[in-house]
Structure formats: C-alpha cells, structure tokens
Amino acid sequence: xxxxxxIKNLREAQGLSGKYVAKQSYISQTYLSDIETGxxxxxxxxxNLICKTLNISLSKFFGDVPELSAExxxxxxxxxxxxxxxxxxxxxxxxxxxxxxESDK
Numbered sequence: 001x002x003x004x005x006x007i008k009n010l011r012e013a014q015g016l017s018g019k020y021v022a023k024q025s026y027i028s029q030t031y032l033s034d035i036e037t038g039x040x041x042x043x044x045x046x047x048n049l050i051c052k053t054l055n056i057s058l059s060k061f062f063g064d065v066p067e068l069s070a071e072x073x074x075x076x077x078x079x080x081x082x083x084x085x086x087x088x089x090x091x092x093x094x095x096x097x098x099x100x101x102e103s104d105k
Contacts, residue, residue, distance in 0.1 A: 003047070003084040008036040009073075010054045013080060026083065 003102050011021050012088040018036070022029040026049060027042075035050075043085065081088065 001064070002038065003041060004036040004038045007054070009034075009049055009076075010056060010061075011036075012077075014054065021050065021053050026073040086095070 007021075011018065018032050019029050022032040025032070025046070027046060031046075032050075033038070035042050047061070048058055051058055079087065079090065
C-alpha cells in the first residue's frame, strides 16, 4: 500500500486542502506534501492524527483498499469534480456501454 497516495486520495475525496489537513493534524504542509508524494513516511502517531482529521480509523485506513490503475485513478479524479446530475448521466452512459459490450460477446 502506498500510504501517501492513500492519504491524498482520502483528503481529495473529502474536498480537503493539504493546508487544512496539515493544520488539523499538527504537522507542516510541507511534511504532509512529502508524505503524499512518497518522499517520507509518517510515524504511527502522525498517521493517527492525519486519520483523525480525515475521519477514518487506522484499521479502516489499512483495510482492504483496491489498488487502482493510473487510468482508473484519472477517471475517479474526473468523477469527483462532477455534479450530481453529471454523475447520473455518466452512470447511464456506462450502463449502456456495458450492455453493448455484453451483447457483442
């Protein structure tokens, strides 16, 4: 598991800035950035503070998390910026594509 990537994904999924998470976790924004980019690993105490800020327990943080390919990560990042209506339309499109692929088999 890439701890920094997991923190960044959780933070961005909640729409939280690095500055906010760093401040609430009593660490510097530079240190958080170093963690998220993989330049350093947090101590267990610091990770626990970050997890509390992200409203996730350590056990859930280290729970089963599927590793996504770069392509899927980009799709998730794009999807996180969509409105509720755009998400509905995208889901309908994906359902149609899936049905079409299944019918072509």
